[in-house]
Amino acid sequence: xxxxxxxxxxxxxxxxxxxxxxxxxxxxxxxxxxxxxxxxxxxxxxxxxxxxxxxxxxxxxxxxxxxxxxxxxxxxxxxxxxxxxxxxxxxxxxxxxxxxxxxxxxxxxxxxxxxxxxxxxxxxxxxxxxxxxxxxxxxxxxxxxxxxxxxxxxxxxxxxxxxxxxxxxxxxxxxxxxxxxxxxxxxxxxxxxxxxxxxxxxxxxxxxxxxxxxxxxxxxxxxxxxxxxxxxxxxxxxxxxxxxxxxxxxxxxxxxxxxxxxxxxxxxxxxxxxxxxxxxxxxxxxxxxxxxxxxxxxxxxxxx
Amino acid sequence: xxxxxxxxxxxxxxxxxxxxxxxxxxxxxxxxxxxxxxxxxxxxxxxxxxxxxxxxxxxxxxxxxxxxxxxxxxxxxxxxxxxxxxxxxxxxxxxxxxxxxxxxxxxxxxxxxxxxxxxxxxxxxxxxxxxxxxxxxxxxxxxxxxxxxxxxx
Ligand SMILES: [Zn+2]
Numbered sequence: 538x539x540x541x542x543x544x545x546x547x548x549x550x551x552x553x554x555x556x557x558x559x560x561x562x563x564x565x566x567x568x569x570x571x572x573x574x575x576x577x578x579x580x581x582x583x584x585x586x587x588x589x590x591x592x593x594x595x596x597x598x599x600x601x602x603x604x605x606x607x608x609x610x611x612x613x614x615x616x617x618x619x620x621x622x623x624x625x626x627x628x629x630x631x632x633x634x635x636x637x638x639x640x641x642x643x644x645x646x647x648x649x650x651x652x653x654x655x656x657x658x659x660x661x662x663x664x665x666x667x668x669x670x671x672x673x674x675x676x677x678x679x680x681x682x683x684x685x686x687x688x689x690x691x692x693x694x695x696x697x698x699x700x701x702x703x704x705x706x707x708x709x710x711x712x713x714x715x716x717x718x719x720x721x722x723x724x725x726x727x728x729x730x731x732x733x734x735x736x737x738x739x740x741x742x743x744x745x746x747x748x749x750x751x752x753x754x755x756x757x758x759x760x761x762x763x764x765x766x767x768x769x770x771x772x773x774x775x776x777x778x779x780x781x782x783x784x785x786x787x788x789x790x791x792x793x794x795x796x797x798x799x800x801x802x803x804x805x806x807x808x809x810x811x812x813x814x815x816x817x818x819x820x821x822x823x824x825x826x827x828x829x830x831x832x833x834x835x836x837x838x839x840x841x
Numbered sequence: 842x843x844x845x846x847x848x849x850x851x852x853x854x855x856x857x858x859x860x861x862x863x864x865x866x867x868x869x870x871x872x873x874x875x876x877x878x879x880x881x882x883x884x885x886x887x888x889x890x891x892x893x894x895x896x897x898x899x900x901x902x903x904x905x906x907x908x909x910x911x912x913x914x915x916x917x918x919x920x921x922x923x924x925x926x927x928x929x930x931x932x933x934x935x936x937x938x939x940x941x942x943x944x945x946x947x948x949x950x951x952x953x954x955x956x957x958x959x960x961x962x963x964x965x966x967x968x969x970x971x972x973x974x975x976x977x978x979x980x981x982x983x984x985x986x987x988x989x990x991x992x993x994x
Contacts, residue, residue: 622961645956645978649963664954666979729980 541840542651542658543832546672546704547733551711558677560831561824571602571830575837578604581634583627584661585612585641590800590822591661591670595638598829607633624653631656636837639663657836665700671799672704674828675758678821682795683755686713691750693719694760694780694805696726701799702760703730710737717750718743721776724766747780748789756795757782759805783807787815797821851884856907857925857932858900858915863888866898868918868988872947873902873911881905894921913941917948917974918988943968943977948990955979 540548564571580599584592596606609630623646631637631654639647640661647660647667662668679685690709696702696718706716707730716734718726722745726734734741744750751757762780767773781804787794798806798818810816861869866885875881882903891897912924916938926934946964950957957965957978967974973984983990 623956623959624962641956642954643956643959644952644954644980645976648978649956649961652963663956729975729982732982 545667546669546708561828564827573603576603579634581630581637582608594825674824688714690756691717691754692758696720697724710739855903861898861919863896871991950976952981
């Protein structure tokens, strides 16, 4: 890859994305051939907020490439607790490892950290900012199931605060995709994302009602609407309820519809959908490992 | 006293920033980081009648020639400003401010969850858009009242 770090989905061109997804497909097709690819390589895991799932996925990816991980551990037991800056922490940990994965509660943390280190750094989530490896595994799942061009996708739920959505929407502007955004009025896309999509010349349509667009969708990407976004419990239940799907909702959908969700879900998708051909969210979660293997392989190959 | 005299009469060597929108003179000084502590002799004309603007502010900094990079940042709040470099009471150079591609260390990010507002050894950096600025760390866009965000760490 042309990049030293993976910080945002915005930095990725179509070529970059295809490079990673093609490599991920190779991993999927022949995992054993990657098994010793990065023997002896150490990946540093710096998680400043808990995210067991993402951490496990990176750990699995590095180990399946033949390497290993060292983990900063919880913040409570680290130097951060003593007031060390992020800039100092990453400069220390870079000395122990060949690449870094960073998760941090503040926006722009990964970009800042990347300016202090020479080893490849992967952003595993920076607050409400970016989570580009989630985007890559989402794109991989879309490509495997529906293709990335001539795509009509509906993205539904909390579009205001959901960083997964922001990164995915931005990355999709590299492809011939029509995006429909379905959300309550109060959780529409924020201005900065709207700006990016507009600048990229994307076709964007907004709806408050899934019914309007469901029949034309190839992919429906569902996200969680969180309780804390609403001042009032009843209002939350009333509004969130309108953005939950079950078998009955999907009667209006195309037979080829792919339903995705970044997980964990609560009650956005009824369990009865799990066993249908629509459900691709567990496959999506599993794709995290080959996609992260592909990404680490490409970043390490270039920095070697 | 003519407009020309008012602009340049009292300065021997230094920079006169003219055609600043009325009310922005103090912001101009804030952006330039001039607060008098450097010993510069600074004079300000506020709400001076102007032919091209309804009223304008004028800022004169004695003994300091501001570079193009320094003054370009002013385009964010004073897009019509003209810069006169004065030597021996004569205007020897006159230029306009150009919009820079980005500004470093001048503005602070209004996003409280931005890493630049944490205690980290990093200067703020904003990309300059057609109609605003955007934090290069968190992506926050500022369009209105950019002057309120002067004072980045
Ligand atoms: Zn910011």
